[in-house]
Amino acid sequence: MKSLQNSCFFPHVFVFLELIMRFRFVFIFFLVVISTLTATEEESQSFGKMHSIVFVDDEGKIVKDGKETGIQFVGLELPGTRWARSGLEEDLQSRFLARELTLEDLEDLKYRVILYYKEKGSSLVRVMVPEQDVTDGILHIIVKETRVGEVKTKGNVWSSARFTRNTVGLKPGDKIDVNEINTDLAFLNRNPFKNTDVIFTPGQAANTTDIELVTIEEKPARVYGGVDNRGNKAIGNYRQFEGFYCGDFLGLDHVFSYQFTTSLPLKRMHAHAAYYEIPLPYRMSLVGFGGYSSLHTKDFSTFMDNTGINVQVSGRFHFPMFPWGKAVNDFSFGFDYKRTNNNVLFSEIPIIAKTATLSQFVLGYQFQDTRRDGWGLFNFELFISPAKWFTNQNKQDYQLLSPGALPRYFYFLTSWKKEFQLPHCMRIGLRLKGQYANQNLLPSEQFGLGGFDTVRGYREREINGDNGFLGNLEFKAPLISLFKGKILCSENVNFNTVNAKDALLLLAFVDYGFVNRHKKVEDADNTQYIVSIGPGLEYSISPYFQAAVYWGIRLKSTQFSSAPGGRINFSVVASF
Structure with missing residues:
Protein backbone atom coordinates (compact mmCIF):
# COMPACT_ATOMS: atom_id res chain seq x y z
CA MET A 1 0.00 0.00 0.00
CA SER A 44 3.90 55.65 -0.21
CA GLN A 45 2.77 55.06 3.34
CA SER A 46 1.72 58.46 4.59
CA PHE A 47 2.44 59.85 8.05
CA GLY A 48 -0.04 62.64 7.64
CA LYS A 49 0.44 66.36 7.20
CA MET A 50 3.09 68.04 9.32
CA HIS A 51 2.68 71.64 10.45
CA SER A 52 6.09 71.70 12.14
CA ILE A 53 9.49 70.04 11.77
CA VAL A 54 11.79 70.43 14.77
CA PHE A 55 15.52 69.73 14.47
CA VAL A 56 17.26 68.92 17.76
CA ASP A 57 20.79 67.87 18.68
CA ASP A 58 19.70 65.32 21.26
CA GLU A 59 16.78 62.93 21.65
CA GLY A 60 16.22 64.25 25.16
CA LYS A 61 15.17 67.61 23.75
CA ILE A 62 12.16 66.21 21.93
CA VAL A 63 9.11 67.99 23.36
CA LYS A 64 5.83 66.13 23.32
CA ASP A 65 2.58 67.97 22.71
CA GLY A 66 4.51 70.98 21.44
CA LYS A 67 2.77 73.87 19.78
CA GLU A 68 5.56 74.79 17.35
CA THR A 69 4.82 75.68 13.74
CA GLY A 70 7.16 75.91 10.80
CA ILE A 71 10.82 74.86 10.80
CA GLN A 72 12.50 74.99 14.22
CA PHE A 73 16.10 74.40 15.32
CA VAL A 74 16.60 73.60 19.00
CA GLY A 75 20.11 73.39 20.45
CA LEU A 76 21.71 73.56 17.01
CA GLU A 77 24.08 76.18 15.64
CA LEU A 78 23.57 76.01 11.90
CA PRO A 79 26.67 76.85 9.85
CA GLY A 80 26.52 79.51 7.17
CA THR A 81 25.26 83.06 6.98
CA ARG A 82 21.89 84.28 8.18
CA TRP A 83 20.67 84.38 4.56
CA ALA A 84 21.84 80.81 3.96
CA ARG A 85 20.01 79.58 7.07
CA SER A 86 16.86 81.44 6.05
CA GLY A 87 17.11 79.89 2.61
CA LEU A 88 17.29 76.40 4.13
CA GLU A 89 14.25 77.05 6.31
CA GLU A 90 12.21 78.34 3.37
CA ASP A 91 13.23 75.40 1.20
CA LEU A 92 12.31 72.80 3.83
CA GLN A 93 9.04 74.54 4.63
CA SER A 94 7.92 74.66 1.00
CA ARG A 95 8.86 71.02 0.38
CA PHE A 96 7.77 69.18 3.51
CA LEU A 97 5.10 71.13 5.42
CA ALA A 98 1.34 71.13 4.83
CA ARG A 99 1.51 67.98 2.70
CA GLU A 100 1.38 64.24 3.18
CA LEU A 101 4.85 62.89 4.06
CA THR A 102 6.11 59.44 3.04
CA LEU A 103 9.21 57.39 3.79
CA GLU A 104 10.65 58.67 0.54
CA ASP A 105 10.07 62.24 1.71
CA LEU A 106 11.91 61.54 4.96
CA GLU A 107 14.95 60.31 3.02
CA ASP A 108 14.83 63.42 0.85
CA LEU A 109 14.57 65.60 3.96
CA LYS A 110 17.64 63.96 5.51
CA TYR A 111 19.57 64.31 2.25
CA ARG A 112 18.87 68.04 1.96
CA VAL A 113 19.99 68.74 5.52
CA ILE A 114 23.21 66.73 5.06
CA LEU A 115 23.85 68.51 1.75
CA TYR A 116 23.44 71.91 3.43
CA TYR A 117 25.97 71.03 6.13
CA LYS A 118 28.38 69.70 3.50
CA GLU A 119 28.17 72.87 1.41
CA LYS A 120 28.93 74.93 4.52
CA GLY A 121 31.97 72.83 5.41
CA SER A 122 30.44 70.58 8.08
CA SER A 123 30.22 67.36 6.13
CA LEU A 124 30.72 65.12 9.20
CA VAL A 125 27.10 65.07 10.36
CA ARG A 126 24.42 62.43 10.97
CA VAL A 127 20.70 63.05 10.45
CA MET A 128 18.28 60.58 12.09
CA VAL A 129 14.51 60.22 12.40
CA PRO A 130 13.76 58.66 15.82
CA GLU A 131 10.70 56.57 16.56
CA GLN A 132 7.96 58.99 17.61
CA ASP A 133 4.27 59.80 17.62
CA VAL A 134 3.46 62.35 14.91
CA THR A 135 -0.30 62.47 15.31
CA ASP A 136 0.04 66.02 16.63
CA GLY A 137 1.60 67.12 13.29
CA ILE A 138 5.09 67.70 14.70
CA LEU A 139 8.06 65.78 13.30
CA HIS A 140 11.34 65.70 15.23
CA ILE A 141 14.68 65.18 13.48
CA ILE A 142 17.96 64.56 15.34
CA VAL A 143 21.08 66.19 13.85
CA LYS A 144 24.37 64.98 15.32
CA GLU A 145 27.46 67.00 14.43
CA THR A 146 30.54 64.94 15.11
CA ARG A 147 33.13 66.49 17.41
CA VAL A 148 36.90 66.28 17.46
CA GLY A 149 38.29 63.26 19.30
CA GLU A 150 42.08 63.19 19.09
CA VAL A 151 44.35 65.36 16.93
CA LYS A 152 47.45 63.47 15.81
CA THR A 153 50.37 64.32 13.54
CA LYS A 154 52.46 62.01 11.39
CA GLY A 155 55.46 62.39 9.09
CA ASN A 156 57.06 65.56 10.50
CA VAL A 157 60.76 64.78 10.11
CA TRP A 158 62.22 68.23 9.50
CA SER A 159 59.35 70.54 10.36
CA SER A 160 57.65 71.06 13.70
CA ALA A 161 54.73 68.74 14.50
CA ARG A 162 53.65 71.21 17.16
CA PHE A 163 53.50 74.02 14.60
CA THR A 164 51.41 71.82 12.29
CA ARG A 165 48.99 70.95 15.09
CA ASN A 166 48.74 74.55 16.32
CA THR A 167 48.09 75.87 12.82
CA VAL A 168 45.03 73.66 12.45
CA GLY A 169 44.11 74.69 15.98
CA LEU A 170 41.50 72.01 16.72
CA LYS A 171 41.10 70.63 20.23
CA PRO A 172 39.10 67.65 21.52
CA GLY A 173 35.43 68.54 21.65
CA ASP A 174 35.58 71.23 18.95
CA LYS A 175 33.17 71.26 16.04
CA ILE A 176 34.70 70.18 12.72
CA ASP A 177 34.58 72.71 9.90
CA VAL A 178 36.08 71.14 6.79
CA ASN A 179 36.38 74.51 5.04
CA GLU A 180 38.46 75.86 7.91
CA ILE A 181 40.66 72.76 7.88
CA ASN A 182 41.25 73.10 4.13
CA THR A 183 42.25 76.73 4.63
CA ASP A 184 44.69 75.70 7.37
CA LEU A 185 46.20 73.06 5.10
CA ALA A 186 46.60 75.58 2.28
CA PHE A 187 48.50 77.84 4.68
CA LEU A 188 50.78 74.98 5.77
CA ASN A 189 51.40 73.92 2.18
CA ARG A 190 52.73 77.32 1.16
CA ASN A 191 56.08 75.90 2.22
CA PRO A 192 57.42 74.20 -0.95
CA PHE A 193 59.30 71.51 0.97
CA LYS A 194 56.28 69.78 2.48
CA ASN A 195 52.70 68.79 1.83
CA THR A 196 50.20 68.16 4.64
CA ASP A 197 46.85 66.40 4.25
CA VAL A 198 44.16 65.25 6.69
CA ILE A 199 42.66 61.82 7.42
CA PHE A 200 39.38 61.47 9.34
CA THR A 201 38.82 58.28 11.35
CA PRO A 202 36.08 57.29 13.85
CA GLY A 203 36.97 58.30 17.40
CA GLN A 204 36.89 56.05 20.44
CA ALA A 205 34.13 58.05 22.13
CA ALA A 206 30.64 58.15 20.66
CA ASN A 207 29.99 60.84 18.05
CA THR A 208 33.67 61.82 17.74
CA THR A 209 36.13 61.84 14.85
CA ASP A 210 39.90 61.62 15.18
CA ILE A 211 41.96 63.91 12.97
CA GLU A 212 45.36 62.81 11.69
CA LEU A 213 47.56 65.40 9.97
CA VAL A 214 49.88 63.53 7.61
CA THR A 215 52.92 65.40 6.29
CA ILE A 216 55.16 64.33 3.40
CA GLU A 217 58.31 66.42 3.33
CA GLU A 218 61.85 66.58 2.04
CA LYS A 219 64.99 68.13 3.45
CA PRO A 220 64.07 71.83 3.78
CA ALA A 221 67.12 73.30 2.09
CA ARG A 222 68.08 73.63 -1.53
CA VAL A 223 70.92 75.16 -3.52
CA TYR A 224 70.28 76.01 -7.14
CA GLY A 225 71.82 77.64 -10.20
CA GLY A 226 70.72 78.43 -13.71
CA VAL A 227 70.98 80.42 -16.90
CA ASP A 228 68.48 82.23 -19.14
CA ASN A 229 68.29 84.87 -21.87
CA ARG A 230 66.12 87.35 -20.00
CA GLY A 231 68.64 90.19 -20.20
CA ASN A 232 68.73 93.00 -22.75
CA LYS A 233 71.13 94.75 -25.10
CA ALA A 234 72.57 97.10 -22.45
CA ILE A 235 73.60 94.45 -19.91
CA GLY A 236 73.76 91.42 -22.20
CA ASN A 237 71.10 88.99 -23.35
CA TYR A 238 72.23 86.14 -21.12
CA ARG A 239 72.19 85.91 -17.33
CA GLN A 240 73.40 83.35 -14.84
CA PHE A 241 72.14 83.05 -11.29
CA GLU A 242 72.62 80.95 -8.19
CA GLY A 243 71.07 80.92 -4.76
CA PHE A 244 69.70 78.90 -1.88
CA TYR A 245 66.32 78.29 -0.31
CA CYS A 246 65.62 77.26 3.29
CA GLY A 247 62.13 76.14 4.29
CA ASP A 248 62.75 75.72 8.04
CA PHE A 249 65.10 78.58 8.84
CA LEU A 250 66.24 78.62 12.49
CA GLY A 251 64.01 75.57 13.05
CA LEU A 252 60.96 77.86 13.25
CA ASP A 253 59.29 77.00 9.93
CA HIS A 254 60.48 80.36 8.58
CA VAL A 255 61.29 80.61 4.87
CA PHE A 256 64.50 82.34 3.79
CA SER A 257 65.98 82.59 0.29
CA TYR A 258 68.78 84.48 -1.44
CA GLN A 259 69.76 84.81 -5.09
CA PHE A 260 72.77 86.35 -6.82
CA THR A 261 72.38 87.22 -10.50
CA THR A 262 75.01 88.41 -12.96
CA SER A 263 74.97 89.28 -16.61
CA LEU A 264 77.07 87.56 -19.24
CA PRO A 265 79.58 89.24 -19.57
CA LEU A 266 79.89 89.27 -15.79
CA LYS A 267 80.91 92.89 -15.23
CA ARG A 268 77.76 94.52 -16.58
CA MET A 269 75.31 93.59 -13.82
CA HIS A 270 75.47 92.28 -10.26
CA ALA A 271 72.15 91.81 -8.47
CA HIS A 272 71.30 90.55 -4.99
CA ALA A 273 67.77 89.55 -3.91
CA ALA A 274 66.50 88.16 -0.59
CA TYR A 275 63.16 86.93 0.77
CA TYR A 276 62.08 86.15 4.34
CA GLU A 277 58.70 84.87 5.53
CA ILE A 278 57.55 84.43 9.13
CA PRO A 279 54.35 82.42 9.71
CA LEU A 280 52.13 83.86 12.43
CA PRO A 281 49.15 82.49 14.38
CA TYR A 282 45.71 82.40 12.76
CA ARG A 283 47.15 81.73 9.27
CA MET A 284 48.80 85.13 9.08
CA SER A 285 52.33 85.77 7.87
CA LEU A 286 54.86 88.58 7.69
CA VAL A 287 57.01 88.84 4.56
CA GLY A 288 60.04 90.98 3.84
CA PHE A 289 61.89 91.12 0.54
CA GLY A 290 64.27 93.40 -1.27
CA GLY A 291 67.22 93.72 -3.55
CA TYR A 292 70.21 95.69 -4.69
CA SER A 293 71.75 95.81 -8.16
CA SER A 294 74.63 97.68 -9.77
CA LEU A 295 74.91 98.14 -13.53
CA HIS A 296 77.99 99.12 -15.53
CA THR A 297 77.91 99.77 -19.26
CA LYS A 298 78.96 102.34 -21.84
CA ASP A 299 75.65 102.11 -23.67
CA PHE A 300 73.71 104.46 -21.37
CA SER A 301 72.12 107.66 -22.59
CA THR A 302 73.69 109.47 -19.64
CA PHE A 303 73.30 112.68 -17.72
CA MET A 304 75.97 111.88 -15.11
CA ASP A 305 78.06 108.69 -15.22
CA ASN A 306 77.69 105.15 -16.50
CA THR A 307 76.87 103.43 -13.20
CA GLY A 308 73.30 102.45 -12.44
CA ILE A 309 72.02 101.62 -8.96
CA ASN A 310 68.69 100.02 -7.95
CA VAL A 311 67.53 99.52 -4.36
CA GLN A 312 64.27 98.04 -3.08
CA VAL A 313 62.98 97.26 0.43
CA SER A 314 59.43 95.90 0.76
CA GLY A 315 57.19 94.35 3.39
CA ARG A 316 53.85 92.57 3.31
CA PHE A 317 51.43 91.43 6.00
CA HIS A 318 49.23 88.55 4.81
CA PHE A 319 46.00 87.52 6.51
CA PRO A 320 42.97 85.41 5.52
CA MET A 321 39.45 86.74 5.86
CA PHE A 322 37.14 83.82 5.19
CA PRO A 323 37.37 80.24 3.92
CA TRP A 324 35.50 79.07 0.85
CA GLY A 325 35.63 75.31 0.39
CA LYS A 326 39.08 74.33 -0.82
CA ALA A 327 39.77 77.82 -2.16
CA VAL A 328 42.25 80.16 -0.48
CA ASN A 329 41.45 83.82 0.16
CA ASP A 330 44.54 85.84 1.03
CA PHE A 331 44.52 89.56 1.80
CA SER A 332 47.65 91.64 2.22
CA PHE A 333 48.87 95.14 2.76
CA GLY A 334 52.37 96.51 2.73
CA PHE A 335 54.83 99.17 1.70
CA ASP A 336 57.50 99.54 -1.01
CA TYR A 337 60.57 101.76 -0.93
CA LYS A 338 62.68 102.03 -4.10
CA ARG A 339 65.60 104.17 -5.25
CA THR A 340 66.98 104.17 -8.78
CA ASN A 341 68.85 106.35 -11.23
CA ASN A 342 68.21 104.29 -14.38
CA ASN A 343 65.72 102.27 -16.40
CA VAL A 344 68.13 99.60 -17.66
CA LEU A 345 66.29 96.58 -16.27
CA PHE A 346 62.98 97.76 -17.71
CA SER A 347 63.67 99.12 -21.19
CA GLU A 348 65.60 98.50 -24.39
CA ILE A 349 66.46 102.23 -24.46
CA PRO A 350 68.78 102.67 -21.44
CA ILE A 351 68.80 105.96 -19.53
CA ILE A 352 70.77 107.05 -16.47
CA ALA A 353 69.86 110.27 -14.65
CA LYS A 354 69.53 111.68 -11.15
CA THR A 355 68.34 109.37 -8.40
CA ALA A 356 64.58 109.15 -7.93
CA THR A 357 62.87 107.76 -4.82
CA LEU A 358 59.58 105.90 -4.89
CA SER A 359 57.36 105.01 -1.91
CA GLN A 360 53.96 103.39 -2.14
CA PHE A 361 51.37 101.50 -0.12
CA VAL A 362 50.15 98.18 -1.49
CA LEU A 363 46.80 96.48 -0.92
CA GLY A 364 46.39 92.98 -2.30
CA TYR A 365 43.90 90.14 -2.61
CA GLN A 366 44.48 86.64 -3.96
CA PHE A 367 41.88 83.94 -4.59
CA GLN A 368 43.17 80.48 -5.42
CA ASP A 369 40.97 77.53 -6.36
CA THR A 370 43.08 74.93 -8.16
CA ARG A 371 40.52 72.11 -8.22
CA ARG A 372 39.90 70.47 -11.59
CA ASP A 373 36.66 72.42 -12.00
CA GLY A 374 37.70 75.36 -9.82
CA TRP A 375 37.98 79.06 -10.60
CA GLY A 376 41.77 79.11 -10.95
CA LEU A 377 44.04 81.83 -9.58
CA PHE A 378 42.92 85.47 -9.33
CA ASN A 379 45.15 88.26 -8.08
CA PHE A 380 44.50 91.97 -7.50
CA GLU A 381 46.92 94.63 -6.25
CA LEU A 382 46.38 98.34 -5.68
CA PHE A 383 49.44 100.62 -5.44
CA ILE A 384 49.04 104.11 -3.97
CA SER A 385 51.64 106.87 -3.59
CA PRO A 386 49.75 109.63 -1.73
CA ALA A 387 52.58 111.99 -0.77
CA LYS A 388 56.23 113.00 -1.24
CA TRP A 389 57.95 111.69 1.90
CA PHE A 390 61.60 111.25 0.89
CA THR A 391 64.34 113.16 -0.86
CA ASN A 392 64.46 112.88 -4.65
CA GLN A 393 60.74 112.16 -4.67
CA ASN A 394 59.76 115.05 -6.92
CA LYS A 395 58.48 115.82 -10.39
CA GLN A 396 61.84 116.93 -11.80
CA ASP A 397 63.74 113.76 -10.85
CA TYR A 398 60.87 111.53 -11.94
CA GLN A 399 60.56 113.05 -15.40
CA LEU A 400 64.26 112.60 -16.18
CA LEU A 401 63.60 108.85 -16.05
CA SER A 402 60.04 108.83 -17.43
CA PRO A 403 58.50 111.84 -19.21
CA GLY A 404 55.28 112.97 -17.57
CA ALA A 405 55.76 110.87 -14.41
CA LEU A 406 54.55 112.33 -11.10
CA PRO A 407 55.28 111.24 -7.48
CA ARG A 408 51.59 111.13 -6.54
CA TYR A 409 49.70 108.37 -8.31
CA PHE A 410 47.81 105.13 -8.04
CA TYR A 411 47.52 102.10 -10.27
CA PHE A 412 46.07 98.61 -10.01
CA LEU A 413 47.32 95.34 -11.44
CA THR A 414 45.06 92.32 -11.82
CA SER A 415 45.46 88.84 -13.29
CA TRP A 416 43.55 85.59 -13.75
CA LYS A 417 44.99 82.18 -14.58
CA LYS A 418 43.20 78.88 -15.15
CA GLU A 419 43.59 75.53 -16.86
CA PHE A 420 40.69 73.86 -18.67
CA GLN A 421 40.72 70.08 -18.95
CA LEU A 422 40.24 68.44 -22.35
CA PRO A 423 39.75 64.78 -23.29
CA HIS A 424 42.76 62.45 -23.40
CA CYS A 425 44.62 64.36 -20.67
CA MET A 426 45.09 67.48 -22.80
CA ARG A 427 44.62 70.98 -21.40
CA ILE A 428 44.14 74.60 -22.36
CA GLY A 429 45.94 77.18 -20.23
CA LEU A 430 44.65 80.76 -20.12
CA ARG A 431 46.24 83.78 -18.45
CA LEU A 432 44.88 87.32 -18.53
CA LYS A 433 46.64 90.30 -16.98
CA GLY A 434 45.93 94.02 -17.00
CA GLN A 435 47.01 97.32 -15.46
CA TYR A 436 45.50 100.79 -15.21
CA ALA A 437 47.21 103.94 -13.85
CA ASN A 438 45.99 107.49 -13.30
CA GLN A 439 49.41 109.02 -14.07
CA ASN A 440 52.54 108.33 -16.07
CA LEU A 441 54.72 105.99 -13.99
CA LEU A 442 58.39 105.35 -13.36
CA PRO A 443 59.87 102.47 -15.43
CA SER A 444 59.81 100.02 -12.49
CA GLU A 445 56.02 100.40 -12.19
CA GLN A 446 55.15 100.35 -15.89
CA PHE A 447 53.47 97.44 -17.66
CA GLY A 448 56.19 95.81 -19.76
CA LEU A 449 55.67 93.37 -22.62
CA GLY A 450 58.01 91.07 -24.48
CA GLY A 451 60.08 88.12 -23.35
CA PHE A 452 59.92 84.87 -21.41
CA ASP A 453 56.99 85.73 -19.09
CA THR A 454 54.84 87.87 -21.39
CA VAL A 455 54.93 87.81 -25.21
CA ARG A 456 57.44 85.21 -26.32
CA GLY A 457 59.52 85.74 -29.45
CA TYR A 458 60.48 89.29 -28.44
CA ARG A 459 63.23 90.71 -26.25
CA GLU A 460 62.49 91.45 -22.61
CA ARG A 461 60.18 94.46 -22.21
CA GLU A 462 60.46 95.76 -25.76
CA ILE A 463 57.40 97.95 -25.18
CA ASN A 464 56.24 99.63 -21.96
CA GLY A 465 53.24 101.64 -20.86
CA ASP A 466 51.31 102.87 -17.86
CA ASN A 467 48.22 100.92 -18.91
CA GLY A 468 48.26 97.55 -20.58
CA PHE A 469 46.77 94.14 -21.24
CA LEU A 470 48.32 90.70 -21.70
CA GLY A 471 46.71 87.47 -22.87
CA ASN A 472 48.42 84.07 -23.06
CA LEU A 473 46.69 81.02 -24.52
CA GLU A 474 48.43 77.63 -24.41
CA PHE A 475 47.35 74.29 -25.87
CA LYS A 476 49.06 71.59 -23.80
CA ALA A 477 49.64 67.98 -24.83
CA PRO A 478 49.51 65.18 -22.24
CA LEU A 479 52.48 65.01 -19.88
CA ILE A 480 55.03 62.35 -20.79
CA SER A 481 57.45 60.61 -18.42
CA LEU A 482 60.72 59.91 -20.21
CA PHE A 483 61.89 57.73 -17.32
CA LYS A 484 58.81 55.51 -17.47
CA GLY A 485 58.08 55.93 -21.18
CA LYS A 486 54.39 56.60 -20.71
CA ILE A 487 51.78 59.35 -20.71
CA LEU A 488 50.85 60.93 -17.39
CA CYS A 489 47.42 62.43 -16.79
CA SER A 490 47.97 65.76 -15.08
CA GLU A 491 45.42 65.14 -12.32
CA ASN A 492 47.35 62.02 -11.28
CA VAL A 493 50.77 63.69 -11.16
CA ASN A 494 52.07 64.60 -7.72
CA PHE A 495 55.59 65.98 -7.44
CA ASN A 496 55.36 66.60 -3.70
CA THR A 497 57.47 63.59 -2.78
CA VAL A 498 61.14 62.99 -2.16
CA ASN A 499 61.33 60.69 -5.20
CA ALA A 500 62.45 62.22 -8.48
CA LYS A 501 59.67 62.27 -11.06
CA ASP A 502 60.00 63.61 -14.56
CA ALA A 503 57.47 65.19 -16.89
CA LEU A 504 57.81 66.46 -20.45
CA LEU A 505 55.23 68.95 -21.73
CA LEU A 506 54.80 69.95 -25.38
CA LEU A 507 52.66 73.00 -26.06
CA ALA A 508 51.64 75.60 -28.62
CA PHE A 509 50.95 79.20 -27.62
CA VAL A 510 49.40 82.46 -28.74
CA ASP A 511 50.58 85.62 -26.92
CA TYR A 512 49.11 89.09 -27.31
CA GLY A 513 49.59 92.35 -25.47
CA PHE A 514 49.21 96.09 -25.82
CA VAL A 515 50.33 99.11 -23.78
CA ASN A 516 49.72 102.84 -23.81
CA ARG A 517 50.94 105.88 -21.90
CA HIS A 518 48.44 107.65 -19.67
CA LYS A 519 49.55 111.03 -20.98
CA LYS A 520 51.04 111.31 -24.45
CA VAL A 521 54.83 111.52 -24.67
CA GLU A 522 56.32 113.45 -27.58
CA ASP A 523 58.33 111.56 -30.20
CA ALA A 524 57.16 108.20 -28.87
CA ASP A 525 54.63 105.54 -29.81
CA ASN A 526 52.08 106.05 -27.06
CA THR A 527 50.01 102.97 -27.99
CA GLN A 528 51.66 99.76 -29.13
CA TYR A 529 50.81 96.08 -29.39
CA ILE A 530 52.71 92.88 -30.11
CA VAL A 531 51.58 89.34 -30.89
CA SER A 532 53.33 86.01 -31.38
CA ILE A 533 52.64 82.32 -31.89
CA GLY A 534 54.83 79.27 -31.61
CA PRO A 535 55.69 75.94 -29.97
CA GLY A 536 57.20 75.32 -26.57
CA LEU A 537 58.75 72.59 -24.47
CA GLU A 538 58.95 72.25 -20.69
CA TYR A 539 60.74 69.47 -18.85
CA SER A 540 61.20 68.86 -15.14
CA ILE A 541 62.79 66.27 -12.90
CA SER A 542 61.25 67.31 -9.62
CA PRO A 543 62.78 68.84 -7.60
CA TYR A 544 66.22 68.74 -9.23
CA PHE A 545 65.87 70.13 -12.73
CA GLN A 546 63.58 72.48 -14.65
CA ALA A 547 63.90 73.70 -18.23
CA ALA A 548 61.62 75.67 -20.54
CA VAL A 549 62.23 76.60 -24.18
CA TYR A 550 59.83 78.60 -26.37
CA TRP A 551 60.23 79.54 -30.02
CA GLY A 552 58.13 82.63 -30.55
CA ILE A 553 57.26 83.76 -34.08
CA ARG A 554 56.66 87.51 -34.16
CA LEU A 555 53.60 88.74 -36.04
CA LYS A 556 54.06 92.47 -35.30
CA SER A 557 57.18 94.59 -35.72
CA THR A 558 58.55 96.92 -33.06
CA GLN A 559 61.37 99.44 -32.92
CA PHE A 560 63.74 96.62 -31.94
CA SER A 561 62.39 93.53 -33.73
CA SER A 562 61.04 92.94 -37.21
CA ALA A 563 58.18 90.69 -38.24
CA PRO A 564 57.87 88.06 -39.41
CA GLY A 565 60.77 86.77 -37.37
CA GLY A 566 61.51 84.56 -34.42
CA ARG A 567 63.37 84.33 -31.15
CA ILE A 568 64.00 81.56 -28.63
CA ASN A 569 63.28 82.36 -24.97
CA PHE A 570 64.68 79.84 -22.52
CA SER A 571 65.43 79.16 -18.86
CA VAL A 572 67.33 76.24 -17.28
CA VAL A 573 67.58 75.67 -13.50
CA ALA A 574 69.30 72.84 -11.61
CA SER A 575 69.05 72.34 -7.85
CA PHE A 576 70.07 69.87 -5.16
Missing part, protein backbone atom coordinates in the same frame (compact mmCIF):
# COMPACT_ATOMS: atom_id res chain seq x y z
CA LYS A 2 2.86 2.34 0.81
CA SER A 3 4.57 1.79 -2.54
CA LEU A 4 1.26 2.40 -4.29
CA GLN A 5 0.89 5.76 -2.60
CA ASN A 6 4.39 6.75 -3.68
CA SER A 7 3.71 5.66 -7.25
CA CYS A 8 0.59 7.85 -7.28
CA PHE A 9 2.38 10.84 -5.74
CA PHE A 10 5.29 11.24 -8.17
CA PRO A 11 3.19 11.64 -11.35
CA HIS A 12 1.37 14.57 -9.76
CA VAL A 13 4.68 16.21 -8.85
CA PHE A 14 5.95 15.87 -12.40
CA VAL A 15 2.74 17.33 -13.79
CA PHE A 16 2.97 20.27 -11.39
CA LEU A 17 6.60 20.97 -12.34
CA GLU A 18 5.72 20.76 -16.02
CA LEU A 19 2.97 23.35 -15.53
CA ILE A 20 5.41 25.68 -13.74
CA MET A 21 7.96 25.40 -16.56
CA ARG A 22 5.32 25.96 -19.24
CA PHE A 23 3.84 29.03 -17.56
CA ARG A 24 7.01 30.27 -15.82
CA PHE A 25 6.90 33.69 -17.47
CA VAL A 26 3.36 34.22 -16.25
CA PHE A 27 4.38 33.30 -12.70
CA ILE A 28 7.38 35.64 -12.86
CA PHE A 29 5.20 38.47 -14.15
CA PHE A 30 2.71 38.08 -11.28
CA LEU A 31 5.53 37.92 -8.72
CA VAL A 32 7.05 41.17 -10.05
CA VAL A 33 3.67 42.93 -10.05
CA ILE A 34 2.90 41.81 -6.50
CA SER A 35 6.33 42.83 -5.17
CA THR A 36 6.11 46.22 -6.93
CA LEU A 37 2.67 46.91 -5.54
CA THR A 38 3.84 45.91 -2.07
CA ALA A 39 6.92 48.14 -2.27
CA THR A 40 4.91 51.05 -3.65
CA GLU A 41 2.42 50.67 -0.88
CA GLU A 42 5.20 50.67 1.74
CA GLU A 43 7.05 53.62 0.22
